[in-house]
Amino acid sequence: MSTSVSRMDEDQIEVDTGKVSVVPGTMIEPQCATFCLQDEDHTLGNALRWALMKNSEVDFASYSIPHPSEARTNVRIQTSDNTTAADAMYKGLDDLADLCDHVIQAFQAELAKGEFEYEEEENAF
């Protein structure tokens, strides 16, 4: 018994604390990969999948949450020969961040315009 315990200690796989990793064995060539996003869920997964699919160099993009009690999301990307899966991922994240920025600006512009029904605060914080 004691030997098996010590063996376990030696073989213990280092816990991956990185937020993004490539699932082993899924990157046969640079044009395809399954990325594992730690601590992400449908909030990011679905929007990112959409942003990836908007890239014309991406042939395939999908996401899945392998198990509901594990906080991780897998994103599969396959691209044309003009780019790589990692670059497509980078572009997808970039595009989505730009889009968020666009929404923030649209929101702020709308607030500044003030053309809406408004109820004055009775007692400010």
Place this chain on the structure above:
Amino acid sequence: MDIYNSGGPEVSIRSLKKDSMKFVLTNTDLSVANALRRVMIAEVPTMAIDMVEIETNSTVLTDEFIAHRLGMIPLTSFDVDRIQYTRDCTCTLYCPNCSVELTLHVKVNVDYDDMNDPTIDKTRQVTALDLISSDESVKPVSDDKAHPILIVKMRPGQELKLKCIAKKGVAKEHAKWSPVYGISFEYDPYNRLRHSHYWIEEDEKLEWGVSANAAEETPVDPNEPFDYNAKPDKYYIEVETSGCMKPEEVALRAMTIMQDKLGGLQIKLDDEFKEDTQRWGY
């Protein structure tokens, strides 16, 4: 960029009140609108009571019952950026950088003269207003001073003395940290896309009326063929906050949080590929 189909998303605010906001998000994908909704509900940080140290409790409610009730009280969180998460803080348990202390001490004295007079209401209502905060910017939300949040009712002779530690957190961990009480999210009020399948007795039109948002869209002609390529692009969203921060702030912060997540992932992706260049083939 192709991610912006014709100019990108547009926002149109319909009404803005102290604790609720109605707006319409157009020209974007359902997944983006849903991400905004999900982040507003579960990932915008607020302050909430997380630890309670009870010194005296002779009320009818148990310690854990009161601790739970205290946790549910919304605290003003407009200045939450100033406070750190306890897990990121250098302190061992909690400190002024990552927490706010609130104290409560209520003792109901026995008045022997009134003791046997049934016409006098001797019940003392302990409310959120009895909580004394150490920080002016983090205190119980109290918009309605006439009807404050009730914690416990006490009778003469009882005492409650405790100290609460409010911490910063997100609703992904516990719903008490959610800045919103409710979000209504609707698209395609006429069900043109047939995403909804209504349960009916006899007649769908009679049993399922259209919502107020339908006024902004054209009704479906019953003879028009079903467009299976159609996609939703107009989202009617209403945010109702707990009063802990302004509704427009919740929405703006939500988008900023989304950006931070994406930026963080980009950095991690960079690191991952820098570490072992050969492994990835370039």
